[in-house]
Amino acid sequence: MSETTSTPARPVSLITTIFIFVLFAAFIFVARHYYHPTETLPQVAAPENLAKDFEWKATRDSRKKTLQELRETQSAQVGAYKWIDQKAGAVQLPIERAMELTAQKYGAQQQMRQIRDLPDSTAKP
Numbered sequence: 001m002s003e004t005t006s007t008p009a010r011p012v013s014l015i016t017t018i019f020i021f022v023l024f025a026a027f028i029f030v031a032r033h034y035y036h037p038t039e040t041l042p043q044v045a046a047p048e049n050l051a052k053d054f055e056w057k058a059t060r061d062s063r064k065k066t067l068q069e070l071r072e073t074q075s076a077q078v079g080a081y082k083w084i085d086q087k088a089g090a091v092q093l094p095i096e097r098a099m100e101l102t103a104q105k106y107g108a109q110q111q112m113r114q115i116r117d118l119p120d121s122t123a124k125p
Contacts, residue, residue, distance in 0.1 A: 050058055056066040077092070084090040093101070 056062050079094045080092065081094070082092040084092055
């Protein structure tokens with residue numbers, strides 16, 4: 001029987017250990033020095049001095065209120081019927097109805113394609 005010889009584990013050098021600690025300390029320094037999650041953004045101007053178009057940006061509450069109003073308006077538009085261009089015959093439909101009509105349209109086209117591709121029963125082989 002032969003004995004298996006294993007190579008002894010090489011010890012980690014002192015320089016490598018010191019280098020790893022220095023890198024870790026540098027990371028902590030950079031993270032503490034440059035990362036401040038609790039800081040608030042500075043106010044650029046008082047809400048009274050902003051133009052009418054930018055009043056909604058003045059405070060956090062005004063931005064939340066504006067976003068909520070926008071979402072309510074959009075959800076009302078998504079579920080409503082409305083003329084877009086009456087002369088051209090363009091209408092706004094609720095999304096569910098539009099999906100149904102689209103499925104019917106393309107389903108009918110698919111059926112026509114399948115019927116057209118059927119072999120002719122009157123043809124002689």
